[in-house]
Amino acid sequence: MTRTRLLAxxxxxxxxxxxxxxxxxxDASAPPPSTPANDASPPxxxxxxxxxxxxxxxxxxxxxxRLDPAMSYNAANVHDLTADFAAxxxxxxxxxxxxxxGGVPGIFKAMTVQAGLDYDVSISTRNAASLRGHFLNTANxxxxxxxxxASQTWxxxxxxxxxxxxxxxxxxxxxxxxxxxxxxNQFERxxxxxxxxxYTEAQLFGSLExxxxxxxxxxxxxxxxxxxxxxxxxxxxxxxxxxxxARPDMVFAHKITTPDKNSPTxxxxxxxxxxxxxxxxxxxSLAGMTTDLRAxxxxxxxxxxxxxxxxxxxxxxxxAVDQNLVRTSAFYDANGVFTVEQPGDPINLWWVDSTHxxxxxxxxxxxxxxxxxxxxxxxxxxxxxxxxxxxxxAPSDASMLQRVASAQLxx
Numbered sequence: 001m002t003r004t005r006l007l008a009x010x011x012x013x014x015x016x017x018x019x020x021x022x023x024x025x026x027d028a029s030a031p032p033p034s035t036p037a038n039d040a041s042p043p044x045x046x047x048x049x050x051x052x053x054x055x056x057x058x059x060x061x062x063x064x065x066r067l068d069p070a071m072s073y074n075a076a077n078v079h080d081l082t083a084d085f086a087a088x089x090x091x092x093x094x095x096x097x098x099x100x101x102g103g104v105p106g107i108f109k110a111m112t113v114q115a116g117l118d119y120d121v122s123i124s125t126r127n128a129a130s131l132r133g134h135f136l137n138t139a140n141x142x143x144x145x146x147x148x149x150a151s152q153t154w155x156x157x158x159x160x161x162x163x164x165x166x167x168x169x170x171x172x173x174x175x176x177x178x179x180x181x182x183x184x185n186q187f188e189r190x191x192x193x194x195x196x197x198x199y200t201e202a203q204l205f206g207s208l209e210x211x212x213x214x215x216x217x218x219x220x221x222x223x224x225x226x227x228x229x230x231x232x233x234x235x236x237x238x239x240x241x242x243x244x245x246a247r248p249d250m251v252f253a254h255k256i257t258t259p260d261k262n263s264p265t266x267x268x269x270x271x272x273x274x275x276x277x278x279x280x281x282x283x284x285s286l287a288g289m290t291t292d293l294r295a296x297x298x299x300x301x302x303x304x305x306x307x308x309x310x311x312x313x314x315x316x317x318x319x320a321v322d323q324n325l326v327r328t329s330a331f332y333d334a335n336g337v338f339t340v341e342q343p344g345d346p347i348n349l350w351w352v353d354s355t356h357x358x359x360x361x362x363x364x365x366x367x368x369x370x371x372x373x374x375x376x377x378x379x380x381x382x383x384x385x386x387x388x389x390x391x392x393x394a395p396s397d398a399s400m401l402q403r404v405a406s407a408q409l410x411x
Contacts, residue, residue, distance in 0.1 A: 052120040057105040059160030064103035070362040074106030079122040081148040089142035096266040107366035110387040124148035130162040131183035153232040160242040166296040178214040194233025243297045245317040246289035248354035254332040290318040316408040367405035378405040
């Protein structure tokens with residue numbers, strides 16, 4: 001199908017999606033489309049200049065976008081709260097991921113500027129960091145990730161779990177649904193109430209058995225955790241959870257890969273060591289993984305109404321796949337080796353490692369963040385939107401991704 005016919009088909013589909021979003025019965029197993037909020041800027045007296053809305057994006061490489069052009073995009077206008085940590089101790093920091101980071105927050109910032117909105121944007125991320133890792137500072141003493149959250153009072157905080165961390169048991173290498181829910185709630189209390197805590201994770205999970213079932217050792221479960229008070233807690237802070245996306249590397253057969261340390265991007269190469277071989281798969285379709293992620297995030301919000309809601313990035317990825325607007329298959333060749341896009345191929349929301357977002361995926365992510373957080377229709381940005389242009393995204397592709405985001409928002 002040609003691109004012209006695809007866009008015509010998409011325009012028809014969006015009308016159907018909007019009608020379905022309004023007319024369908026509620027489904028307790030899945031959340032509604034991501035709902036735009038009103039402009040989050042706090043009210044100000046007319047005699048004083050308005051204050052910017054302070055927003056913190058907390059997460060991992062999915063948040064800081066893993067590679068350029070998105071990783072460092074607009075970093076000059078984003079506060080990278082982990083840049084100093086990396087400078088003090090680079091343990092766990094890859095040389096192909098130099099600070100400062102802009103990532104999805106940097107793209108979001110550019111969109112808000114174009115829309116005439118004033119957001120003061122900060123990012124606190126670390127490669128492969130879970131919410132538990134952020135809260136307990138499991139990396140090392142130089143990476144005080146929880147301290148970043150407590151460093152100031154935020155109007156908005158967006159939490160992103162490890163890519164497969166919110167999946168049910170056995171559905172991913174890092175699947176730990178119980179830990180995701182527990183530490184999403186820990187952050188909610190820390191941000192809203194801020195009381196000091198002393199607890200063991202056996203107490204947090206309800207019992208030693210429940211704690212070890214959450215893939216923690218008995219020593220971890222019984223270790224006393226002391227959490228200082230958050231002096232900048234505020235009950236008014238809006239907290240969102242970002243729903244991550246399905247991963248082709250967990251769906252399609254392929255060889256195990258390892259980062260090429262001689263590559264400027266650490267791009268994947270086939271692992272020929274004794275640990276090499278065929279990668280373990282967890283799902284038979286991207287849609288199946290999306291369904292589980294959607295359910296996990298919906299349940300987390302349903303069980304704690306102090307969360308504002310879910311930013312359904314994963315559902316937007318899936319919508320684009322379902323409508324054949326992006327690459328849907330052929331992520332690996334017949335030998336299980338990753339494939340690189342060729343001229344004329346559909347755009348790919350995933351990078352070559354088939355887990356991290358490409359610049360197109362990070363752009364779609366930022367569009368969902370923009371739409372939900374600001375309450376603006378992503379289509380209002382237009383095909384000439386600045387971030388897309390500077391990321392090297394063609395106007396027609398920018399417009400298509402904006403329409404996907406708008407459809408996910410039910411607009």
